Amino acid sequence: MNQTANFSDEPAFSPMAAILAWLWPGLGHISLGERKRGFLIMGGVLVLVIGGLLIGGFDAVDRKDDRLWFYAQALCGPIAFGADYINQNHLKSKPEPDQLKTRGLGKVNEIGTLYIALGGLMNLIVILDALQFMPKRESEQPEAAQSDEEAS
Amino acid sequence: MSVILGYIPFLHPLSAFHDLWYLLIVPLAFGISMIYKALRLTDLNRFWRQVGIMTLQIILGIIGLAIALLILVQMIIPALPGD
Numbered sequence: 015m016n017q018t019a020n021f022s023d024e025p026a027f028s029p030m031a032a033i034l035a036w037l038w039p040g041l042g043h044i045s046l047g048e049r050k051r052g053f054l055i056m057g058g059v060l061v062l063v064i065g066g067l068l069i070g071g072f073d074a075v076d077r078k079d080d081r082l083w084f085y086a087q088a089l090c091g092p093i094a095f096g097a098d099y100i101n102q103n104h105l106k107s108k109p110e111p112d113q114l115k116t117r118g119l120g121k122v123n124e125i126g127t128l129y130i131a132l133g134g135l136m137n138l139i140v141i142l143d144a145l146q147f148m149p150k151r152e153s154e155q156p157e158a159a160q161s162d163e164e165a166s
Numbered sequence: 167m168s169v170i171l172g173y174i175p176f177l178h179p180l181s182a183f184h185d186l187w188y189l190l191i192v193p194l195a196f197g198i199s200m201i202y203k204a205l206r207l208t209d210l211n212r213f214w215r216q217v218g219i220m221t222l223q224i225i226l227g228i229i230g231l232a233i234a235l236l237i238l239v240q241m242i243i244p245a246l247p248g249d
Contacts, residue, residue, distance in 0.1 A: 051204050054213065058200030065193050071179040105177070115172075120178035121187040126179065129194060136201040141203050150208045 025148040032145035036091045039063075042144030051150075054145030055140050063090050070126015071116040079130040083127050083166050089134030089141070097130075195224035 028046060035042025040056030043049075066074050075097040077084045087094040105116045118126055173180065183190060199220035203213060 029190075050210055054204035054210070055195065055201055058197050061193060061197035061200060067176050069180045069183065071177055073179065083181060116177055116179075122179045122181055122184050123191050124198065125183075125187055125194075129197075136198060138239065140201065140205065142217060161233060 025146040032141050035141045035144040066126045068130030073118040074126030086131035086134045089138045195221045
């Protein structure tokens with residue numbers, strides 16, 4: 015029996031997988047049957063998003079003051095909108111002296127913002143990959159391993 | 167020490183890294199490598215090794231760029247003839 019019979023050379027157009035990939039990073043690939051790949055993608059995006067929130071605090075996501083950065087961060091999905099909601103409604107609504115504790119300044123704020131924005135931009139690639147999905151062959155052929163070396 | 171004691175994760179920025187900001191390139195490069203390799207590799211059995219290699223490549227690339235910029239700004243530009 016030919017094991018490669020399920021693989022097509024044409025990428026499958028799957029908008030639902032792309033929507034799921036935006037809703038939660040990696041979910042698009044999991045829905046397409048690439049379970050392990052999906053969890054690894056999820057881990058990678060969450061390293062960037064949670065890392066950015068740990069470094070810069072919720073202030074690293076700011077729809078009003080850092081609008082251009084937020085466009086990139088929004089590609090992470092509802093996590094970015096949730097972080098912005100907390101920042102706008104719970105942190106920035108406090109009196110000015112209390113805000114000094116939660117407001118990120120200097121490099122820490124910049125790097126936290128950058129982490130989440132890069133997480134969003136990498137998730138855009140994930141979304142596009144899920145949208146035009148082409149299953150990757152986990153074959154035992156030596157060519158697969160060779161192409162992995164070339165990819166690095 | 168007092169900076170760390172008052173730190174509440176996610177609410178307060180991690181000010182302890184204010185002077186060590188350049189170390190934060192390591193988890194950034196690691197996260198980017200994880201996503202890229204998860205998408206690119208056909209054989210995921212070699213995933214973590216490939217992620218480690220790519221993380222190292224990014225960090226060495228950034229260090230190389232930093233050295234090149236240092237040479238340009240500190241040595242080449244000052245040596246150029248002025249007006």
